[in-house]
Amino acid sequence: MRTPTEQAFAALYDERPEALQRLPPEFVMPAYGGRSIASIPATMASVLEADLPGMPPLAPDISESWQGARKVVFVLLDGVGYLRFRRFLEENPDSSWHRILERGSMTPITSVFPSTTTNALTTIWTGRPPAFHGVLGYHLYLKQFGVVINTITFSPWFEYGKRNVMEEYGLVPEGFVQTHPIGVVLGAQGVTVDVLTYHGFIGSCLSRMHTRGAHRIRGYIALSDFAVALRQMTEELPHDRRSLLMAYWAPVDTLSHAYGPSSEVWDAEMRLMGRALEEEFLSKLSGKVRQDTLLVIVADHGHVDILEKQTIRVQEHPALYGALSMPTAWESRATTLYVKPGREAEVREYLHHVSGGAIEVISRENALESGLLGGPLPPEYEDRIGNLVALSRRGWAIEWARPRHPLIGRHGGLDEQEMIVPLISVRL
Numbered sequence: 001m002r003t004p005t006e007q008a009f010a011a012l013y014d015e016r017p018e019a020l021q022r023l024p025p026e027f028v029m030p031a032y033g034g035r036s037i038a039s040i041p042a043t044m045a046s047v048l049e050a051d052l053p054g055m056p057p058l059a060p061d062i063s064e065s066w067q068g069a070r071k072v073v074f075v076l077l078d079g080v081g082y083l084r085f086r087r088f089l090e091e092n093p094d095s096s097w098h099r100i101l102e103r104g105s106m107t108p109i110t111s112v113f114p115s116t117t118t119n120a121l122t123t124i125w126t127g128r129p130p131a132f133h134g135v136l137g138y139h140l141y142l143k144q145f146g147v148v149i150n151t152i153t154f155s156p157w158f159e160y161g162k163r164n165v166m167e168e169y170g171l172v173p174e175g176f177v178q179t180h181p182i183g184v185v186l187g188a189q190g191v192t193v194d195v196l197t198y199h200g201f202i203g204s205c206l207s208r209m210h211t212r213g214a215h216r217i218r219g220y221i222a223l224s225d226f227a228v229a230l231r232q233m234t235e236e237l238p239h240d241r242r243s244l245l246m247a248y249w250a251p252v253d254t255l256s257h258a259y260g261p262s263s264e265v266w267d268a269e270m271r272l273m274g275r276a277l278e279e280e281f282l283s284k285l286s287g288k289v290r291q292d293t294l295l296v297i298v299a300d301h302g303h304v305d306i307l308e309k310q311t312i313r314v315q316e317h318p319a320l321y322g323a324l325s326m327p328t329a330w331e332s333r334a335t336t337l338y339v340k341p342g343r344e345a346e347v348r349e350y351l352h353h354v355s356g357g358a359i360e361v362i363s364r365e366n367a368l369e370s371g372l373l374g375g376p377l378p379p380e381y382e383d384r385i386g387n388l389v390a391l392s393r394r395g396w397a398i399e400w401a402r403p404r405h406p407l408i409g410r411h412g413g414l415d416e417q418e419m420i421v422p423l424i425s426v427r428l
């Protein structure tokens with residue numbers, strides 16, 4: 001007999017639209033029907049007796065334990081894949097995470113597509129899928145500015161190390177997404193939204209775009225003050241109003257990029273995070289504060305290990321470079337290609353050949369009609385996707401240029417390690 005968790009896990013592999021049937025078996029589609037991170041904001045809103053339109057709520061078997069909460073503490077752990085976390089739990093039987101999970105439950109759900117932080121976080125902050133909010137990748141072509149930007153730094157892709165350069169050219173981050181973020185929508189319905197994030201992110205274009213309408217934004221420096229601030233802010237949530245605390249933790253993602261998700265550093269980081277949550281947050285919360293409070297912990301995506309010899313740098317492949325009219329965009333593992341007229345077949349053939357069949361190429365139409373982005377793309381975003389989308393199998397990546405620091409761990413694609421994330425719910 002399979003447990004409910006095993007059933008929920010197996011079901012994620014069944015969601016495959018007709019147009020994508022031929023894709024490899026380890027590819028997992030975003031489950032926008034109620035088993036993806038895109039359904040979390042609407043569910044949190046409804047638990048707090050507010051309305052956040054746009055996506056169906058989480059399936060009832062997931063959100064059952066959420067009902068009746070008046071305060072929600074939401075923690076996003078960037079880059080923690082479900083399969084990697086499951087392995088961590090097996091290999092670390094003494095970890096605090098086991099005691100945290102005993103107090104609640106864990107369900108596997110999917111990320112959005114492409115499975116990357118800017119897409120997923122914008123979905124979390126707006127309750128809308130990528131097709132609706134228009135943030136489709138780490139690299140995004142903005143026709144009105146004539147440039148592919150980095151959507152974390154809001155700077156042209158080649159401006160390494162610079163931040164918020166697009167603002168100088170007239171981009172207004174608060175208006176970049178054509179919908180109100182959760183702080184504005186819930187704030188108007190009497191729900192207080194507070195934010196805890198890395199101090200260096202406060203004031204960035206991406207952060208301003210997401211946290212508009214927030215009641216209070218607090219920054220942390222390291223794990224210790226993250227955990228202490230999480231407890232203090234939870235204790236300070238108003239007793240007379242429904243409230244939501246949104247906390248964000250980036251280092252698992254940063255470390256996975258640098259060391260790869262298989263590294264022992266991953267385990268070390270997660271052991272420390274589990275201890276911090278258990279010792280500085282959960283065990284020190286006062287009984288009064290625990291009442292009616294729900295803790296939700298989720299990740300935006302996982303990671304896969306990338307091999308240097310399986311990284312295709314477009315500018316080092318003249319045949320490929322010559323067939324493209326623009327730099328590639330989105331992700332190294334889910335790459336959109338702007339191909340010169342009549343040369344699509346040549347590009348497909350080249351990528352198939354050079355990767356030994358490990359890079360699957362689908363058409364723009366296939367990507368859109370299969371619902372990968374969570375809906376049709378409105379006309380104002382139609383140039384944010386090229387005419388092909390290349391989906392890399394495990395170990396493979398496509399880059400436009402050689403980066404200063406090659407990344408060992410990557411994400412963005414449809415591999416199960418990137419797409420499936422843990423959703424942990426604990427009634428405090």
Ligand SMILES: [Zn+2]
Nearest residue numbers: 079117253257
């Ligand atoms: Zn990342």
